[in-house]
Amino acid sequence: MNAIPRLLIHGASGRMGLALLRLAAARDDLNVVAAVSRKSPAQRVVDGVPQFAASELSGVPEFDVAIDFSLPEGFDPVLALCAQRGSALVSGTTGLSSEQNRAIEAASQRIAVVWAANYSLGVAVLAELVRRAAAALPAWDCDIVEAHHTRKLDAPSGTALHLGQAVAIGSGRDPHYASLRAGDIVGEHTVQFASAGERLELIHRATNRDIFARGALEAALKVVRQAPGRYGLAELMFPNL
Structure with missing residues (x-):
């Protein structure tokens, strides 16, 4: 892993994705290497970040950790890509099926995964x-x-x-x-x-929705250094609590 973790943002055109892009741009401890949205991007590079459609996910550059705030139908491909590349995953996608939760458990044998409904x-x-x-x-x-x-x-x-x-x-x-x-x-x-x-x-x-994006970015910094496994947010961020 690079000294500064390489970050992929999946679901980049949503409210959380936009907040993640904005807040990550102001940090020097994460490097956003790709932003993935459902639809084809109007521009290939925005503020220095390469843009990809979900259909192009397999072609994104190498990354150390992905943050996913998408939809259940978009979750499987990003989980599979993380498992394939050995990259960690932070996900806040809700409405996952029991089968998708089993897929998280299976992937956690190979990569570090944190899922939470709330990243405060x-x-x-x-x-x-x-x-x-x-x-x-x-x-x-x-x-x-x-x-x-x-x-x-x-x-x-x-x-x-x-x-x-x-x-x-x-x-x-x-x-x-x-x-x-x-x-x-x-x-x-x-x-x-x-x-x-x-x-x-x-x-x-x-009082501000940015707290959820900040929490996800902090989780990404933590989980990228963890051994394979499934982590809860409190367990990951506050191990001595």
């Missing part, structure tokens, strides 16, 4: 704190309240469900969920534990 580093820490609180307070009621902008269709959010899994792992019980859709809220998640006479609340508020 704060949420990664929150999930571990929630698991610990649930384990310490297994008899307490637990509710997860999430709030997002009015355009978000799924409810509860994927992050709320992820936090709910942490509750279930810690206490063996499932929480109750409540969802709010209002204005332009980027994302807020409150995990409340309640018993007679007291409540404990753990809260994360996102």
